[in-house]
Amino acid sequence: MAATPKLTKETCNGALAAIRDTLYVLSGKWKILLIVSLREGPMRFNELQRGLVDITPKVLSKELREMEMNEFVVRKVFNTVPVTVTYELTPYAATVFPIIDSLREWGVQHRERIIEHIKQDNKEAVEQ
Amino acid sequence: MAATPKLTKETCNGALAAIRDTLYVLSGKWKILLIVSLREGPMRFNELQRGLVDITPKVLSKELREMEMNEFVVRKVFNTVPVTVTYELTPYAATVFPIIDSLREWGVQHRERIIEHIKQDNKEAVEQ
DNA sequence: GATACTGCTATCCTTTGGGATACTAATATC
DNA sequence: GATATTAGTATCCCAAAGGATAGCAGTATC
Known part of the structure; x- marks a missing residue:
């Protein structure tokens, strides 16, 4: 694990x-969310x-397709009827x-903070 | 620091x-990059x-403006001529x-990986 | 023969994020 | 009086991302 370098212009x-x-x-609205979903295990197209x-x-x-190109997922086709196709994360995705x-983690704490703010606001509103 | 929870549907x-x-x-092309820039210290509009x-x-x-609303930056106006305005990170931005x-870190390692791939490809091309 | 299931593709359309360019107020300096 | 500086705003415009809807191939089931 690299340490955070001192911050200079360079x-x-x-x-x-x-x-x-x-x-x-990781651009786009969905790639990160797809990786999160696939952390549960391989999934089929419709499941995703x-x-x-x-x-x-x-x-x-x-x-x-983009995630396949970036070696984040592997697409596997199974010879069932009807065909099933699964997508699973590669080690690189890890x-x-x-x-x-x-x-x-940040999202969780941010939500808690927002809720605290709302509580504060309500309290102040009652006190007036 | 919360541990990563076991992954279930919930x-x-x-x-x-x-x-x-x-x-x-953090949406948009620039917010994260702005926070990185401001880690060096407060900066003025034109500097940014x-x-x-x-x-x-x-x-x-x-x-x-959006970052101000989210309490990531504080805008300070100084009564100079011409006016100067600085933006600085809040503790919450930290x-x-x-x-x-x-x-x-991921970006750094990803770039190294890409370069390795290119070297590999060149080697294979020469060997043929 | 109609319907359902799979994993998509094709077409069209809308939204929106963001770029280009020009411009403002207020003062100081040349 | 022209120009430069500050920190923006105003207006127009465009490309790209992504949504809506429909459809296809192949087989099984009702």
Whole structure:
């Protein structure tokens, strides 16, 4: 685990470039959410679609194709009737878990903070 | 620091919601990059614009306004001639540093991996 | 023969994020 | 009086992301 470098103009520019790279690969509304879903295990196309309410097949298929190209998922076709296709995470996808976990943790705490704010506001409103 | 919960359907849905929240707050092309820039210290509008090449004043001003609303930055106006305005991170902004660091680290390693791939490809091409 | 299931693709359309360019007020400096 | 500086705003515009809807191939089941 690399330590956070001291922040100078140069390391800042390096950080900006690295972060741009990451955001580019994980771009779009769905890729991160798909990885989260697939952490439960391999899933079929329709399962993924039902899990992520509101994603249309067109978009789902596009995102999955991009994730295949980036070696995040492997697509496996099974000779059943009707065919089943599963998508599963690669070991490389596991390298983004730290990102996902930090996003999740922050989201949880952010929501708690918002709720606290609302409680505060209500209290102040009653006191007046 | 919360441990990563075991992944079940329920925790997965909770994770999805939390991550959606986070992505919503950090949405847009620039907010994360602005936080990275401001980690060096308070900066003025034009400094930020020059630092993030290609951001237009319209977009910069919009992003900064949203970040102010989310309590990520504080805007300070100084009575100089001409006026100077600085933006600086709040303590709350520091809570997203773990996200930023994970994005940066992944980006660095991803780039190294890509370069390795290219080297491999060249080697194989020569061997044939 | 109609319907259902799988995993998609095709077409069309809308939204919106964000870029380009120009412009403002207020003062100081040349 | 022209120009530069600050921190923006105003207006227009465009490309891309993504949603809505329909449909297809292949087989099984009712």
